Amino acid sequence: MNEIVIRGARLYGEGDPVDVHVADGTIATIGEAGAVTPGEDAEVIEARGQVLLPGFVDLHTHLREPGREDTETIDSGSAAAALGGYTAVFAMANTDPVADNAVVVEHVWRRGREVGLVDVHPVGAVTVGLKGEKLAEMGTMAKSVAGVRLFSDDGHCVADPLLMRRALEYSTALGVVVAQHAEEPRLTVGAQAHEGERAARLGYTGWPSSAEESIVARDCVLARHAGARLHICHVSTTGTVDVLGWAKGLGIDVSAEVTPHHLLLTDERLATYDPVNKVNPPLRAGADVERMRRALADGVIDCVATDHAPHAVQDKDCEWAAARPGMLGLQTALSIVAETMVRPGLLDWRGVARVMSERPAEIAGLPDQGRPLAAGEPANLVLVDPDAEWTVRGAELASVAANTPYEGMRLPAVVSATLLRGRITSREGKIG
Ligand SMILES: NC(=O)N[C@@H](CC(=O)O)C(=O)O
Numbered sequence: 001m002n003e004i005v006i007r008g009a010r011l012y013g014e015g016d017p018v019d020v021h022v023a024d025g026t027i028a029t030i031g032e033a034g035a036v037t038p039g040e041d042a043e044v045i046e047a048r049g050q051v052l053l054p055g056f057v058d059l060h061t062h063l064r065e066p067g068r069e070d071t072e073t074i075d076s077g078s079a080a081a082a083l084g085g086y087t088a089v090f091a092m093a094n095t096d097p098v099a100d101n102a103v104v105v106e107h108v109w110r111r112g113r114e115v116g117l118v119d120v121h122p123v124g125a126v127t128v129g130l131k132g133e134k135l136a137e138m139g140t141m142a143k144s145v146a147g148v149r150l151f152s153d154d155g156h157c158v159a160d161p162l163l164m165r166r167a168l169e170y171s172t173a174l175g176v177v178v179a180q181h182a183e184e185p186r187l188t189v190g191a192q193a194h195e196g197e198r199a200a201r202l203g204y205t206g207w208p209s210s211a212e213e214s215i216v217a218r219d220c221v222l223a224r225h226a227g228a229r230l231h232i233c234h235v236s237t238t239g240t241v242d243v244l245g246w247a248k249g250l251g252i253d254v255s256a257e258v259t260p261h262h263l264l265l266t267d268e269r270l271a272t273y274d275p276v277n278k279v280n281p282p283l284r285a286g287a288d289v290e291r292m293r294r295a296l297a298d299g300v301i302d303c304v305a306t307d308h309a310p311h312a313v314q315d316k317d318c319e320w321a322a323a324r325p326g327m328l329g330l331q332t333a334l335s336i337v338a339e340t341m342v343r344p345g346l347l348d349w350r351g352v353a354r355v356m357s358e359r360p361a362e363i364a365g366l367p368d369q370g371r372p373l374a375a376g377e378p379a380n381l382v383l384v385d386p387d388a389e390w391t392v393r394g395a396e397l398a399s400v401a402a403n404t405p406y407e408g409m410r411l412p413a414v415v416s417a418t419l420l421r422g423r424i425t426s427r428e429g430k431i432g
């Protein structure tokens with residue numbers, strides 16, 4: 001029997017420390033500190049009052065396998081996830097070949113199981129080849145071994161309203177969710193940076209906020225008429241928060257995520273011309289960042305998703321216009337949330353559990369993730385040292401690529417241990 005005792009942890013960072021006894025993949029008992037007598041073979045994790053939370057769930061990860069294993073693999077990305085406190089991740093479909101059929105999604109799912117560090121759920125493409133022309137066989141992917149429950153053309157917007165309408169109608173029938181990368185392509189031709197004063201001064205073509213907001217508004221209306229659930233990827237503007245508030249007020253079944261980088265970084269970063277700061281949607285203005293934080297705190301934005309996007313040196317260390325958009329996120333997400341939400345008092349640790357574990361698990365319909373910390377529940381857990389700090393070094397992260405915008409930054413909160421179904425997947429910054 002595989003037994004672990006987490007000694008002296010504070011559940012959700014609240015109350016007195018308790019002992020959590022894990023056996024056979026589930027939480028067996030939770031008792032007063034010192035009350036649990038583990039078996040002789042039990043592994044003991046000394047928590048010393050650290051914060052115990054349900055394992056994190058990332059609705060938006062790019063693992064790059066198949067096709068760009070020079071930047072990330074399911075192996076390396078799973079390691080980054082485990083080290084970041086994640087017990088489940090959703091791997092986006094913009095791979096090569098595209099995950100628009102059962103063969104590719106089953107490969108990703110199987111490879112994730114073999115690696116075994118985190119539950120890897122493949123996201124299925126909405127349209128064939130992400131081309132936005134013809135619906136992919138969503139039903140076949142949903143019914144495959146991979147059991148796809150999230151569909152997205154992420155990297156591209158499903159821009160054709162008729163295709164989006166059909167995708168939402170199918171998703172309702174299949175009981176799955178469509179996640180939209182909201183970017184009206186006609187409004188972002190040649191766009192390089194957030195449209196505003198800074199982009200104008202630096203000579204970059206602007207990416208207007210309205211390109212995001214117009215699609216979010218349109219899709220909320222389409223979801224309402226289709227009676228469908230809709231998820232919005234990487235929300236980045238105040239106007240999108242306004243639209244989401246309006247839609248939720250009407251009872252439209254829409255959920256939304258924000259990335260850690262849109263909670264912290266602004267377009268002030270662009271002054272250096274360093275493409276490590278290039279991302280889609282672009283880093284926005286300070287007022288947008290402020291609004292992202294408030295919307296996450298009050299629930300208009302449901303959850304945090306990393307949009308972990310590894311890129312090769314040659315695709316990042318080049319002139320701005322030629323660089324690929326995207327940044328690493330799995331190993332820094334918790335710390336950025338601690339810095340932007342916990343430190344300023346916008347969220348407590350129970351709130352962190354909500355936005356990084358419970359809500360994403362609910363949105364994707366995962367029955368065994370984001371569960372309460374209680375006896376009988378699956379032991380998908382993360383132990384966080386809230387008082388520790390660390391310095392980010394891209395070269396030391398588990399990802400193959402190293403494109404972190406937080407290089408050299410000192411950040412709060414360290415993942416001490418991650419458990420997947422009662423097995424230690426990371427401990428003290430090391431795998432397993
Ligand atoms: N976010 C990004 O800037 N890039 C993502 C695609 C995406 O999420 O739109 C990527 O795949 O690199």
Ligand SMILES: [Zn+2]
Nearest residue numbers: 154155181233
């Ligand atoms: Zn996207």
Ligand SMILES: [Zn+2]
Nearest residue numbers: 092154155307
């Ligand atoms: Zn993405």
